[in-house]
Amino acid sequence: MTSTILDGVFCLLLVSAAVVTVTTATPREPVGEGRAPDVASTVATTTAAVNYTLAPRFDRTPVEGPESDAFARTAHGTLAELLARATVGELTVGGQPLSRDHAGLSRAVVRAVEGAVRTNHTRITAVWRPYPNASVTGRITVGGRPPPDVPVHTATLTVSSGFPTTRIDARRAGATNGIAGVADAVAAGIVEGLFPPTRTRLAAGERASSLVRHRYRLAERRFGVDGHTTLSDGDVDAANDRLAAALSDRVARDLRGANVSASTAAERVGVGRVRIVVRTWP
Structure with a gap:
């Protein structure tokens, strides 16, 4: 999938008014209620393009609105890749959305599927x-629940989340510092995924800088950071370190609540992947 700087940095902040185009060679008609592996194959191989316009919502911080076509975007990839992107866009912290305005892209992806x-x-x-035992999660669903007392067939896909793969770092940190080390590695990976340093620095220096500050403040509230990031000197690394330190405390509490060893926790780290489960029934 392709995206611009603003797509990568602000996908969780922005509501998208979207038009969906689905491209697939076979089948031309939508796949019926077939076996779960067949549907999973369709999700994994069918490509789609989602055209949308970034439309920031106002919160406690002012955000400049889009001008002309400057905020028009297209995301494309397989349906599985688009589902993964939308899932991360639905990120919640303790059951509360990181952003209040994240439904537009998700609706577009659901229509594509x-x-x-x-x-x-x-x-x-x-x-x-x-x-x-994560309290920081993302989830998106297409279709209703199966009725009770019917046989259900299942197939599973694993897709990149677009966030860093942190399992190796978690293993090393866990071997040295236990659960706290695993939590540090996980938190650093999540923050890097939300605020990629290079792209965030570029965006912070452009007219979209108000959006960067807005999004940092949303993350600070959810992660429990004291004070606010100004980014007046463009120090994205320092801002990310503050977010990661606060988030690490939450992750460590969750991991201790899971009652698992540091090595087991590290092996079950999945920052870099989204799991897609397909269920079908007669």
């Missing part, structure tokens, strides 16, 4: 759970 898969007897659930 529904254009390729009949969902009468199909439910597709994509989940981003970056570590055991």
Whole structure:
């Protein structure tokens, strides 16, 4: 999938008024309620393009609105890749959304999936759970629940979340510092995924700098950071370190609540992946 600086940095802040185009070679018609592996194959191989316009919402901080076509964007990839992107866009912290305005892209992706898969007897659930017992998660669902007392067939896909793969770092940190080390590695990976340093520095120096500050403040509130980041000197690394330190405390509490060893927690770290489960029934 391609994206601009603003796409990568602000996808969780922005509501998108979207038009969806689905491209697939076979089948031309939406896949019926077939076996779960067939539907999973369609999700993994069908490509789609989602055209949308970034439309920032106002919060406690002022955000400049889009001008002309400057905020028009296109995201494309397989349906599985788009589901993964939308899932991370639905990130919540302790059950509260990181941003209040993240539904536009998700709705567009759901429509794209529904254009390729009949969902009468199909439910597709994509989940981003970056570590055991996580209170920082993302989730998106297409289709209704199966009725009780019917046989349900299941197939599973694993797709990149677009965030760093942190399991190796978590293993090393866990071997040295236990659960606290695993939490540090996980938190650093999540913050890097939300605020990629290079792209964030570029965006902070452009007219979208108010959006950068706005999004940092949303993250600070959710992660429990004292004070606010000004980014007046463009020090993205320092701002990210503050977010990661606060988030690490939350992650460590969650991991201790999971009652697992540091080595087990590290092996179950999944910051870099989204799990997509397809369920079908007669």
